[in-house]
Amino acid sequence: xxxxxxxxxxxxxxxxxxxxxxxxxxxxxxxxxxxxxxxxxxxxxxxxxxxxxxxxxxxxxxxxxxxxxxxxxxxxxxxxxxxxxxxxxxxxxxxxxxxxxxxxxxxxxxxxxxxxxxxxxxxxxxxxxxxxxxxxxxxxxxxxxxxxxxxxxxxxxxxxxxxxxxxxxxxxxxxxxxxxxxxxxxxxxxxxxxxxxxxxxxxxxxxxxxxxxxxxxxxxxxxxxxxxxxxxxxxxxxxxxxxxxxxxxxxxxxxxxxxxxxxxxxxxxxxxxxxxxxxxxxxxxxxxxxxxxxxxxxxxxxxxxxxxxxxxxxxxxxxxxxxxxxxxxxxxxxxxxxxxxxxxxxxxxxxxxxxxxxxxxxxxxxxxxxxxxxxxxxxxxxxxxxxxxxxxxxxxxxxxxxxxxxxxxxxxxxxxxxxxxxxxxxxxxxxxxxxxxxxxxxxxxxxxxxxxxxxxxxxxxxxxxxxxxxxxxxxxxxxxxxxxxxxxxxxxxxxxxxxxxxxxxxxxxxxxxxxxxxxxxxxxxxxxxxxxxxxxxxxxxxxxxxxxxxxxxxxxxxxxxxxxxxxxxxxxxxxxxxxxxxxxxxxxxxxxxxxxxxxxxxxxxxxxxxxxxxxxxxxxxxxxxxxxxxxxxxxxxxxxxxxxxxxxxxxxxxxxxxxxxxxxxxxxxxxxxxxxxxxxxxxxxxxxxxxxxxxxxxxxxxxxxxxxxxxxxxxxxxxxxxxxxxxxxxxxxxxxxxxxxxxxxxxx
Numbered sequence: 001x002x003x004x005x006x007x008x009x010x011x012x013x014x015x016x017x018x019x020x021x022x023x024x025x026x027x028x029x030x031x032x033x034x035x036x037x038x039x040x041x042x043x044x045x046x047x048x049x050x051x052x053x054x055x056x057x058x059x060x061x062x063x064x065x066x067x068x069x070x071x072x073x074x075x076x077x078x079x080x081x082x083x084x085x086x087x088x089x090x091x092x093x094x095x096x097x098x099x100x101x102x103x104x105x106x107x108x109x110x111x112x113x114x115x116x117x118x119x120x121x122x123x124x125x126x127x128x129x130x131x132x133x134x135x136x137x138x139x140x141x142x143x144x145x146x147x148x149x150x151x152x153x154x155x156x157x158x159x160x161x162x163x164x165x166x167x168x169x170x171x172x173x174x175x176x177x178x179x180x181x182x183x184x185x186x187x188x189x190x191x192x193x194x195x196x197x198x199x200x201x202x203x204x205x206x207x208x209x210x211x212x213x214x215x216x217x218x219x220x221x222x223x224x225x226x227x228x229x230x231x232x233x234x235x236x237x238x239x240x241x242x243x244x245x246x247x248x249x250x251x252x253x254x255x256x257x258x259x260x261x262x263x264x265x266x267x268x269x270x271x272x273x274x275x276x277x278x279x280x281x282x283x284x285x286x287x288x289x290x291x292x293x294x295x296x297x298x299x300x301x302x303x304x305x306x307x308x309x310x311x312x313x314x315x316x317x318x319x320x321x322x323x324x325x326x327x328x329x330x331x332x333x334x335x336x337x338x339x340x341x342x343x344x345x346x347x348x349x350x351x352x353x354x355x356x357x358x359x360x361x362x363x364x365x366x367x368x369x370x371x372x373x374x375x376x377x378x379x380x381x382x383x384x385x386x387x388x389x390x391x392x393x394x395x396x397x398x399x400x401x402x403x404x405x406x407x408x409x410x411x412x413x414x415x416x417x418x419x420x421x422x423x424x425x426x427x428x429x430x431x432x433x434x435x436x437x438x439x440x441x442x443x444x445x446x447x448x449x450x451x452x453x454x455x456x457x458x459x460x461x462x463x464x465x466x467x468x469x470x471x472x473x474x475x476x477x478x479x480x481x482x483x484x485x486x487x488x489x490x491x492x493x494x495x496x497x498x499x500x501x502x503x504x505x506x507x508x509x510x511x512x513x514x515x516x517x518x519x520x521x522x523x524x525x526x527x528x529x530x531x532x533x534x535x536x537x538x539x540x541x542x543x544x545x546x547x548x549x550x551x552x553x554x555x556x557x558x559x560x561x562x563x564x565x566x567x568x569x570x571x572x573x574x575x576x577x578x579x580x581x582x583x584x585x586x587x588x589x590x591x592x593x594x595x596x597x598x599x600x601x602x603x604x605x606x607x608x609x610x611x612x613x614x615x616x617x618x619x620x621x622x623x624x625x626x627x628x629x630x631x632x633x634x635x636x637x638x639x640x641x642x643x644x645x646x647x648x649x650x651x652x653x654x655x656x657x658x659x660x661x662x663x664x665x666x667x668x669x670x671x672x673x674x675x676x677x678x679x680x681x682x683x684x685x686x687x688x689x690x691x692x693x694x695x696x697x698x699x700x701x702x703x704x705x706x707x708x709x710x711x712x713x714x715x716x717x718x719x720x721x722x723x724x725x726x727x728x729x730x731x732x733x734x735x736x737x738x739x740x741x742x743x744x745x746x747x748x
Contacts, residue, residue: 029060029070033133033162033174040157041135043147046076046114051159063128063163068097068105077114077144084110099163103128109139117141128161131419133176135159166345168368169293178202180395181344183368184293186242196242197497197549202344204395204447205498207549212498214573217517217531217552218585224268224568226555229253232564233260236555237289238544239296244271245546246319247555248298249566250285257283259300261319268553268568275319280304284311288340290347295322297347297370299338308334310351314370326370331355335362339391341398346373348421350389350400359385361402363421377421382406386413390443392450394471397424399450401441410437412454416473428473431465433458438465442494444501449476451524453492453503462488464505466524480524485509489516493545495552500527504545504554513539515556517571533569536560540567588615603634629675638728645674645726651734652679652704652722665705666722674726680747681706682733687719690733696747700725 031052032039039052052060053073083096106120121140135149150158165176173188180202181187195210227233245264259277278284282303296315333355347366361379398417416424450469468476483489487508515533538560574585584590588610599608622633627643650669684694724731
């Protein structure tokens with residue numbers, strides 16, 4: 001594509017500079033959001049028209065919901081103004097190109113060299129697709145003829161705008177260019193997966209390349225009591241942010257039910273105090289919480305208007321409330337049980353609503369600021385009740401599941417909605433058991449298909465079931481029974497880890513209700529046994545399960561304290577990577593098979609015993625240089641408590657007498673074995689025997705000479721042997737002529 005900026009004439013450049021100085025037009029544009037050259041239109045009579053003439057952030061065309069402003073550059077006609085605002089001339093010559101909010105343009109642009117350009121000529125017009133920012137259609141210039149904004153011909157071109165496609169997180173990737181979370185700069189196409197339970201690179205696959213298989217999930221530490229109020233706190237909704245947890249619930253401590261929020265660090269420790277989200281005289285309950293990448297969105301049902309309505313609000317990353325509550329629904333009937341998701345640029349919400357005389361599933365969209373987009377969408381349309389929706393976002397559309405009694409009993413149904421909320425195809429009946437009940441569905445998206453779990457009474461009691469659903473909504477295989485207990489298992493919570501599913505529920509098999517967790521592989525087959533999370537005298541109910549990228553977090557409410565309180569626990573994935581018989585939850589280092597509790601200390605530069613005080617420090621082990629002589633036991637130090645010795649010294653050398661014959665001296669060993677040595681000088685009357693009748697002329701001498709005043713008898717001789725030593729032991733006394741080591745008495 002040719003660069004119009006290189007062809008700007010000095011005259012046009014000067015005119016534009018003068019216009020800028022006079023009009024004070026801000027340098028802003030939202031053309032070519034993907035930076036792929038989608039900024040050119042074509043006019044048969046004047047050639048290329050560049051709607052982003054000075055590159056990103058320059059004085060190009062800015063599209064908003066109401067109008068277009070800024071400038072375009074025609075290579076043979078100069079500057080084209082899209083609005084009188086550019087030159088502050090609206091009071092004398094009002095013109096401009098308008099947007100009806102849905103992408104249909106009208107009105108006029110002005111060029112000093114080409115005259116008026118209409119964007120809604122008879123028989124044509126210019127349109128912007130709000131879902132992707134693509135321009136289409138044609139405008140008409142009174143002096144330059146037709147202007148075309150897209151072509152797939154031999155020389156394809158198009159104009160694209162970031163209107164409805166922002167870059168709110170300033171990561172240089174817009175939503176329409178594939179950014180799946182436009183409030184988190186660490187999430188965008190090309191980003192590195194960080195094993196944090198999020199799709200960092202926006203490829204639709206969670207934590208690829210990470211160990212998302214949670215072998216042997218096991219509870220770590222005690223239950224964390226989140227709330228401590230005199231009345232009931234119930235129905236938690238838990239999310240993971242990538243570094244900490246957020247949890248919302250409804251709470252009656254204020255005399256009526258209000259929505260509350262709290263933060264927990266990655267270990268589950270509470271951060272700060274509870275945050276009261278709602279403050280109205282009526283009840284607010286059943287919250288649904290999501291994390292956007294920079295803050296939280298929470299939706300709930302609220303009775304402040306005299307009937308149950310769906311409300312929404314935003315919280316920043318610290319939990320502080322942003323702005324006022326947003327009323328989503330506005331009808332005299334009941335709106336219940338919202339399910340909220342974040343798409344990366346906006347919120348999607350589903351709920352049950354009886355405005356039509358019975359409860360049906362509805363859907364709505366909210367923008368990133370919480371403002372409602374369009375009208376409510378009715379998803380179901382039957383004379384019977386549809387209830388308890390579970391909504392997910394796939395990256396391009398929504399999936400929603402609910403239970404429905406259109407068939408005379410409660411059955412699980414599933415449906416799809418496109419990004420705008422329009423329904424795709426017909427409702428899919430998932431379960432089919434006539435007189436029995438299937439309820440409380442929970443839906444998860446894997447990146448290629450859906451997983452769906454629910455409570456089912458087909459076995460005579462309530463059990464947890466699971467099934468897979470293809471991206472097109474087609475059921476894959478048969479229903480799979482997850483639980484098999486004598487009593488009831490209800491209210492599942494389902495998550496996808498990137499490799500497998502985790503499902504939690506509450507269960508009465510133990511005589512009271514307790515929280516359980518199980519694993520299912522990608523095919524839905526159960527892995528291992530149920531894991532009991534709680535073991536308390538009260539009832540533990542309504543779990544909310546999340547995956548962090550390395551382990552599970554689960555929240556629930558519990559009656560052990562005499563009232564209902566919110567609790568939390570973590571389940572670590574206790575892999576045995578090194579194959580030493582100890583999994584990572586019961587040892588300190590699962591990367592080395594030589595390290596485990598009670599392991600013998602080896603010379604492998606590791607503290608092998610997990611039970612050792614101060615692990616993983618090497619202090620106190622044979623790997624440490626305890627005496628500061630530069631050597632550890634593993635490096636050969638024979639006495640690591642004595643800094644003057646590290647090896648047994650070698651043989652003393654070169655013994656000789658001074659002229660007086662009472663003093664003899666020697667040279668220290670070639671291998672000293674330390675910085676300090678002692679010497680034993682042994683006297684004998686026989687050269688072949690330094691044991692029988694031998695005596696010590698000097699013991700533990702610290703220099704290299706001995707004075708011996710003893711004289712041999714007349715006709716006799718004295719023979720001497722000098723042996724070195726230190727705290728590591730005694731050195732060699734030398735060797736006999738046959739090569740064997742001499743035997744010398746000990747001194748003293």
